[in-house]
Amino acid sequence: MSSLDAREALRLDDVRKVYGTADNPVTALDGVTLRLPTGSFTAVMGPSGSGKSTLLQCAAGLDRATSGSVTVAGQPIPTGGEAAVTKFRRDRIGFVFQQFNLLPTLTALENVTLPARLAGRRVDRKRCATLLAQVGLGDRLHHRPAQLSGGQQQRVAIARALASSPALIFADEPTGALDSRAAREVLALLATAVRDHGQTVVMVTHDPAAAAYAGAVVFLADGRIVGHLARPTADAVAERLAHLTDAVAVAGV
Numbered sequence: 001m002s003s004l005d006a007r008e009a010l011r012l013d014d015v016r017k018v019y020g021t022a023d024n025p026v027t028a029l030d031g032v033t034l035r036l037p038t039g040s041f042t043a044v045m046g047p048s049g050s051g052k053s054t055l056l057q058c059a060a061g062l063d064r065a066t067s068g069s070v071t072v073a074g075q076p077i078p079t080g081g082e083a084a085v086t087k088f089r090r091d092r093i094g095f096v097f098q099q100f101n102l103l104p105t106l107t108a109l110e111n112v113t114l115p116a117r118l119a120g121r122r123v124d125r126k127r128c129a130t131l132l133a134q135v136g137l138g139d140r141l142h143h144r145p146a147q148l149s150g151g152q153q154q155r156v157a158i159a160r161a162l163a164s165s166p167a168l169i170f171a172d173e174p175t176g177a178l179d180s181r182a183a184r185e186v187l188a189l190l191a192t193a194v195r196d197h198g199q200t201v202v203m204v205t206h207d208p209a210a211a212a213y214a215g216a217v218v219f220l221a222d223g224r225i226v227g228h229l230a231r232p233t234a235d236a237v238a239e240r241l242a243h244l245t246d247a248v249a250v251a252g253v
């Protein structure tokens with residue numbers, strides 16, 4: 001595939017991220033190369049401190065890699081000022097966070113239309129309402145977040161992420177604040193967005209049961225990709241993860 005191939009929703013080439021000072025550097029990502037095709041659902045897993053959040057931050061343009069390149073749907077993340085990167089993110093990337101990140105004073109529908117309003121795009125309220133109906137909240141359009149359960153709030157956040165038809169959705173521990181039933185509903189929605197609508201999703205999770213909803217799992221340890229599992233089951237993921245955590249402990253990291 002060429003470097004401008006839009007069938008590749010995400011491409012990382014030899015991405016390194018070093019925090020700290022020259023005297024005391026912390027290498028959070030140590031040469032990560034990754035290609036994710038459009039329409040894929042990938043879970044990113046690894047021991048604590050392995051670089052999962054850093055990978056997501058750099059891949060989403062929320063933080064800048066120290067070296068290497070990140071390409072979203074064939075377009076490199078701009079290297080210019082913050083305004084260009086913000087526009088790039090708004091146009092191409094959706095986010096789902098552990099704590100939902102809804103605005104408490106806005107209704108469900110207003111939360112879903114907000115990104116378009118902020119970006120100065122035409123607001124398609126009908127489409128946003130349809131998305132809320134698709135995530136099972138057709139009768140909650142005018143409720144505020146405090147009037148919704150955690151699972152319902154996360155479903156609003158998913159509708160919000162889908163509203164701009166982004167090339168890529170990043171989900172950071174999307175089920176971390178939910179009970180297991182609400183978690184299953186949220187994961188099923190993400191999987192449906194991928195299967196039925198060709199959405200691309202990258203999800204950071206600690207939970208093997210959540211990872212099993214993805215089509216593939218990428219394992220990180222010590223800032224490097226150390227494994228890949230296609231068609232994961234919760235048991236297979238848990239086993240791989242246990243080995244990784246043991247290996248990190250043995251290495252004294």
Ligand SMILES: Nc1ncnc2c1ncn2[C@@H]1O[C@H](COP(=O)(O)OP(=O)(O)OP(=O)(O)O)[C@@H](O)[C@H]1O
Pocket residue numbers: 019020026027028046047048049050051052053054055
């Ligand atoms: N802003 C920062 N400044 C310095 N070091 C950092 C910073 N952010 C992360 N790190 C370090 O980079 C490494 C990777 O951190 P990261 O948060 O990406 O790991 P993680 O896999 O997401 O961990 P967890 O599962 O615990 O959330 C760790 O060693 C961490 O201490």
